[in-house]
Amino acid sequence: MPIYEYEAASPGGKCRKCSLVFEVLQRISDPPLASCPECGREVRRRISRPRVILPGSARGQDEVERKVADYESKGMYSHAAELADKESEKPEKARLKERAMENYKKAGYDF
Numbered sequence: 001m002p003i004y005e006y007e008a009a010s011p012g013g014k015c016r017k018c019s020l021v022f023e024v025l026q027r028i029s030d031p032p033l034a035s036c037p038e039c040g041r042e043v044r045r046r047i048s049r050p051r052v053i054l055p056g057s058a059r060g061q062d063e064v065e066r067k068v069a070d071y072e073s074k075g076m077y078s079h080a081a082e083l084a085d086k087e088s089e090k091p092e093k094a095r096l097k098e099r100a101m102e103n104y105k106k107a108g109y110d111f
Contacts, residue, residue, distance in 0.1 A: 002026065003026075004025075004045055005023055006018070006021070006022055006023075006024060006033055006043045006045055006046065007020075007022075007043060007044060008036070008041055008042070008043055009043055009044045015039035015041060017037065017038040018036035018038070018041055021046065032044075032045045033045070064087045064093065064096070068096070068103075077104075077107035078103070078104075078109075080099075080100075081102075081103035081109075082100075084096040084099045084100035084103060085097070085100035085104075
């Protein structure tokens with residue numbers, strides 16, 4: 001089943017759900033939502049780019065980047081740097097090298 005994105009038809013409002021873009025899992029045959037499930041305000045379906053999840057290495061790639069981002073959000077820059085640096089040795093993840101260097105600098109290492 002596809003995931004559809006919705007947003008409030010008119011900006012403003014204080015609803016936690018429709019004040020931002022929200023996602024709904026629906027069948028293709030289901031009609032689009034007309035109102036917010038929480039507050040009842042009018043919503044419209046957004047046109048969004050499809051998200052493609054590739055099998056195999058892409059999943060692992062996302063997992064590593066998610067872990068690095070988690071360390072960064074907690075201010076654990078040395079952990080983020082070490083993980084990104086280690087993973088950047090793999091050819092398919094070489095782009096993590098720059099991120100590792102940035103995190104080393106944030107952690108106080110001088111190169």
